[in-house]
Amino acid sequence: MYDLKISDVSKKFGDVNALRDINLDVEENELFGVIGPDGSGKTTLFRIAATLLVQDTGKVKLSGLDNIKDYKKIREIIGYMPGRFSLYPDLTVEENLKFYATVFGTTVKENYDIIKDVYLHLEPFKKRRAGKLSGGMKQKLALCCALVHKPKFLILDEPTTGVDPVSRNEFWEILRNLKSIGMTVIVSTPYMDEAKLCDRVTLMQNGCILSVQTPAEIIEGFGKKIFSIRTDALTDTLKFLNEYKYTENVFLYGDVIHYIDIRKEIKVDILTQYLRTNELKNITIKEIEPSVEDCFLTLMREK
Amino acid sequence: MMTIKYILQKEFLQIFRSKAMIPIIFLMPLFQLLILANAATYEIKNISFCVVDYDYSNNSREFVSKFYATNYFLLSGYYTSVKEAEEELKTNKSRLIIHIPKDFEKDLLLNKNTKVQFLINAENANAAGLIMNYSMSIVQAFNKQIITETVNYNTSNLQSGIYITYSNWFNNLLNYKTYMVPGILVALVTLIGLFLSGMNIVKEKETGTIEQINVSPIKKYQFIIGKLLPFWIIALIELAFGIILGIIIFNVPLIGNPLLIFLVASVYLLLILGIGLFISTITETQQQAMFIAWFIMIIFLLLGGIFTPVENMPDWAQTIDIFNPIAHFSKMIRMIMLKGSGLRDIGESLMLIGLYAIVMLFLATIRYRKKT
Structure with missing residues (x-):
């Protein structure tokens, strides 16, 4: 069973509560996402799971192994990719990969089938030094190095941060493939739109976990009406809606405004009416299906 | 492994x-x-020095010549007063003033006893010590020469007392x-x-x-x-x-x-x-x-x-x-x-x-x- 059980884990850095009573179960062969803004405690949680940090209280069991007592055994079955690029910038792609393969007592050849997917993207640059790769390539190389010893459990800390949208898509495709060959993958990201690509996601904020659900469950459980609003003066509209006494949450979403009302029986007409009285013109209001992002932004607001 | x-x-x-x-x-x-x-290196060469000679005698000139005859000292000039010569020390033009008082020769020949003053710039204590040592060895050599010249070649007189000489081991x-x-x-x-x-x-x-x-x-x-x-x-x-x-x-x-x-x-x-x-x-x-x-x-x-x-x-x-x-x-x-x-x-x-x-x-x- 390659699963992860985190129970009542807390961690303090000086006066800062980085993690407060975290409880989390990641099941075997799951692609599990931890979504949260910077400073929410994702990295601390991942470092504890990867045996690089020791929690103050609580227990962490990875595949039934204790993260403090059995850290050596855990290190053999996990592949960890830190948020910060941490390969040797002065070694080439090939040399980095070879080094990590050898220190894990294996060879690139032996586990080539696992890394093949990722390595094909890197192959044209294999003689290039890692420090000279683009952001997306660096992350792919880091993933390769984390995979080269055929881990059962992957812990990826913000692998797509600072990576262009195309590479981000490629990266997620790779993660889905890894899941399909039986790996358990736990990945963190500050991008809420990536939540829908996970099997289950959790939202982290200020060291707390807000909910653990599948993306579909999150949307289903939202239970509020959400409107997309477009006018010719978006900033003013945002201001008026923020002052509106029935507003639950309102935020800019691309070039439109998403608005959530606290009333169950709200109609487009009532909103149009309100905005008209504030002398806004060209108002288009549509009721829409909420996205995971809408749900998370509202959830974070509630807490 | x-x-x-x-x-x-x-x-x-x-x-x-x-x-x-x-x-x-x-x-x-x-x-x-x-x-x-x-x-x-600890060696100092070309130490510039100046001379204030109130005596202007054969012996005083001979004494000064012993200094610039070596390649350690370099004469930068004669001055008529110590005060003027001190300027040289202050401006770093000289590191040493040799001050020879009046009656240097007279005392030397009559009383067998005379005085010379060395004024050394001691900003760098090490260098000052070295200059002092060099000067002393020149004075000693001069002494010996004067004694042989003036005290009637009586060698027995000279050889009394202990002569100190040295040899440097391991770095001759x-x-x-x-x-x-x-x-x-x-x-x-x-x-x-x-x-x-x-x-x-x-x-x-x-x-x-x-x-x-x-x-x-x-x-x-x-x-x-x-x-x-x-x-x-x-x-x-x-x-x-x-x-x-x-x-x-x-x-x-x-x-x-x-x-x-x-x-x-x-x-x-x-x-x-x-x-x-x-x-x-x-x-x-x-x-x-x-x-x-x-x-x-x-x-x-x-x-x-x-x-x-x-x-x-x-x-x-x-x-x-x-x-x-x-x-x-x-x-x-x-x-x-x-x-x-x-x-x-x-x-x-x-x-x-x-x-x-x-x-x-x-x-x-x-x-x-x-x-x-």
Whole structure:
């Protein structure tokens, strides 16, 4: 069973509560996402799971192994990719990969089938030094190095941060493939739109976990009406809606405004009416299906 | 064992890939030897001096000529008053004023007793001491000459009393380079051991690569050995290179057993690498490591007897020197190279730094383990 059980884990850095009573179960062969803004405690949680940090209280069991007592055994079955690029910038792609393969007592050849997917993207640059790769390539190389010893459990800390949208898509495709060959993958990201690509996601904020659900469950459980609003003066509209006494949450979403009302029986007409009285013109209001992002932004607001 | 081999491979790959490394390894010893061995010398030549001669006699002129006849002194001029001559001292034009009073010759011939005043610029105490010594030996020679000339050649008169003369063992001609070169080799080996090793480990912290290493099955001791061993090897090669340069360029004698030098150096390097490792555990960036290494290095170097003899230092400083690796190493390497000392002669010092190395490596490793 390659699963992860985190129970009542807390961690303090000086006066800062980085993690407060975290409880989390990641099941075997799951692609599990931890979504949260910077400073929410994702990295601390991942470092504890990867045996690089020791929690103050609580227990962490990875595949039934204790993260403090059995850290050596855990290190053999996990592949960890830190948020910060941490390969040797002065070694080439090939040399980095070879080094990590050898220190894990294996060879690139032996586990080539696992890394093949990722390595094909890197192959044209294999003689290039890692420090000279683009952001997306660096992350792919880091993933390769984390995979080269055929881990059962992957812990990826913000692998797509600072990576262009195309590479981000490629990266997620790779993660889905890894899941399909039986790996358990736990990945963190500050991008809420990536939540829908996970099997289950959790939202982290200020060291707390807000909910653990599948993306579909999150949307289903939202239970509020959400409107997309477009006018010719978006900033003013945002201001008026923020002052509106029935507003639950309102935020800019691309070039439109998403608005959530606290009333169950709200109609487009009532909103149009309100905005008209504030002398806004060209108002288009549509009721829409909420996205995971809408749900998370509202959830974070509630807490 | 295999893991260490892979780490070593990686380290050497990185070391030789960095642009600065090859010049550091091969040009640094060359430059240090060429510049320091030639420049750092105790000998002072061409000491400019001026003369205030109130006597203007044959003897006074003869006396002054004894000074500029040597290549140590250079006459810059005559002055009519001490006051004027003092200006020369103030403006650094002269370092020495010879003040010959009136009746110099008269007193000398009639009373067999006369006086001369030396005014020496003592901004640099070492130099002033040397100028003083040089001057005194010239005065003595002059004395002897006067006595032979004036006191009727009665040799029996002269030979009473004890004559002191000397011969310099192990460095007959007091060749300063012979003394300096081994010292510079010490500085060189220390530099590599202390700076490069400590910084190399901190670099892994700084670039974050240590995270990836820590989740791998690499054990701490393997990592430490893999990190320190390359610089142990490089420093020994550097030492060999430096000794060969010293012999070829400066004719420095190598009387003792070269293997003994390397035995001493390898033990010494363990100690220095231990200190480097310790520095790396208390710092987070290469800059911090560099700063602390410099701080330690300066103290070690200046107290280490490379430039100024340890015996000149106050007692408390000599006590501190028991803990100064450079003091032990520079003493041993000079003993072996210049005097041909064997293992028995240096055994005590060698044991001391060996013990010191074990303690230091032990402390550093414990601290390293705790931190990560």
